[in-house]
Amino acid sequence: MNTRLKSTEADKKIAACIDSETSFSVIAGAGSGKTTSLVEALKRIRDKHGKELKKNGQRVVCITYTNRAVEVISSRLGFDELFLVSTLHGFLWGEVVRFQDAIREALCLEIIPRQVEKAEKDNNGGASQKAQKARAKLERLARELDALKEKPLVKYEEATVSDYSKCVLNHDDVIDVASYLISNKPVLRKGLGFKYPYIFVDEAQDTFPQVMDALNAICSGKGLPIIGYFGDPMQQIYDKRAGDFSGPEGATVIPKEENFRCSTSVIDLLNNFRQDLQQVPGEVNAKVEGSVLITIVQAPNPEGPRNTYTAEQLDDVTARFSQAVELWGWKDNLSVKKLFLARRMIARRLGFIKLHELFTGLYSSSRSQSDYEDGTHYLLKPFVDGVFPLVEAFRSGNAKKTIETLRKTSPAYADDGKNKDKSLRDMLDRASKHSKALKDMWATSTLGGILGYCRDNALYAFSERLAYQLERGPREEFDARNDEHQREKGDWLADDFFKLGAEELEKYIDFLDENSPFSTQHGVKGEEYENVLVMIDDVEASWNAYSFSKVLTPGVAGEPTERQMKLTEKLAYVCFSRAEVNLRILLFSSDAAAAGAELIDRGLFRKDQVSYL
Secondary structure (H helix, E strand, O other): OOOOOOOOHHHHHHHHHHHOOOOEEEEEOOOOOHHHHHHHHHHHHHHHHHHHHHHOOOOEEEEEOOHHHHHHHHHHOOOOOOEEEEEHHHHHHHHHOOOHHHHHHHHHHHHHHHHHHHHHHHOOOOOOHHHHHHHHHHHHHHHHHHHHHHOOOOEEOOOOOOEHHHOEEOHHHHHHHHHHHHHHOHHHHHHHHHHOOEEEEEOHHHOOHHHHHHHHHHOOOOOOOEEEEEEOHHHOOOOOOOOOOOOOOOOEEEEEOEEOOOOHHHHHHHHHOOOOOOOEEOOOHHHOOOEEEEEEEEOOOOOEOOOEOOHHHHHHHHHHHHHHHHHOOOOOOOOEEEEEOOHHHHHHHHOOHHHHHHHHOOOOOHHHHHHHHHOOOOOOHHHHHHHHHHHHHHHHOOHHHHHHHHHHHOHHHOOOOOOOOOOHHHHHHHHHHHHHHHHHHHHHOEHHHHHHHHHHOOOOOOOHHHHHHHHOOOOOOOOOOOHHHHHOHHHHHHHHHHHOEOHHHHHHHHHHOOOOOEEEOOOOOOOOEEEEEEEEOHHHHOOOOOOHHHHHOHHHHOOOOHHHHHHHHHHHHHHHOOEEEEEEEEEEEOOHHHHHHHHHHOOOOOHHHEEEO
């Protein structure tokens, strides 16, 4: 729906801030057209100052949260080189990597001492595992501090535990180091301010507090450079992020109250969930009433280990879900987007639970899990981009797709590759042979075996990292207390991945390609769908950070912690606000009747919106 007919009051205020060189923060509720406002503001800068900026060698920065958002914003700006649209980590690392001495100084004076201080608090001199681990960490940090005297080259790599002796920084270190340098180096701040007179931050609620402080320091004072934040504190669903955000002193706060996406019924529900911003519909969706219904199911008493469902109880939960879908008349409705609390719930229903547990388990890091979730992990990419498309092409008899895929992913089929002098007929025969072999292996071989075949026949351009993993021998038993093992646990991840068959991977790729109506609540942030179904079952989701039952019905389920309250309210707001027209919620509760009465008494839902199953 999200139709913008004209500039809003917020857009006019943003334009005034740009013209008066005043920093600002836009508080933009769900469906408010935040990205449109951001892009139009960037275009205004281009129209008024673009020629002068280019003449001075200056650019306009737009920092956003995901690579996908980078592509969307860049395309809407026509990929104009005036704009540097980048992820946060990409921007920060790109700006500080050349200051090698300063990075090592930051490590020695701030980053490592902070970790030493924490380890010293954990070391009480006792024999507990926590104290022993703290002492081992103190010894390691002392060695790494000493090794930094040799001035090794600073690198940024995926790792759970950094290796400061080799100056290998992980995801978190890039944030801490860059923020420290910007906040403490006036020359760096001045240089960044001249280079980027306009700095915009998209999804500002998901940036880090220390980054916000550093960027505000660049833009403190009157006039250029200025910073513009665009976001919504209520949609902050990632841990350790700013949430509430504000510009430097004197910045203007601009509320964006319109909702161009949702029907009036959905907007009414959203307004029940927040007090800081009450939304109103736009001109088009004001005429769309839509509907909101919540069905409450009596949940089974969990009989599995650690308060989980047994296999039989999981089957019962799945059956109840199907009954609810039928009750709503949505059984064969292909327009319905089904949102689940956790990806694990989807992996179980679609049949890739082992793969999911591998990439979210003992050997995974936050970055490898993130890469798994969007299909860009280096172990998965050959299958997503090359192998499975070849298998599908052979299954469907699509020789054209086979050749197109090989030309895109295979060094052997490149225009300047080793087979460049072979005839077209020969290359077609080879392509058919390889795609048939992969199709056969898909049903019988391990993922490691399939990758080995691709390597031996140059069917995919392997990264150095993937080639190394395939060539080395298996690692010995993993020791979670060993820091070296923790740093290199991606090796154990690869070992277990290579042993898997392809059946689950196919189902995972199908899910990635959105060939199923399922998604996680985190996964649809920023998306919108005509009809949305939200499945809420804290027991099956099996998490501690959130508790929908406690937040929605504290009288039945007990009071949530303050952290559970904040995180769950925000995640509920994000998933409910995806619905353009109709929203259906399925809530599993330990006392369905009492939960329904409480939802009505609290004014979250009307009596006619609540039913039971």
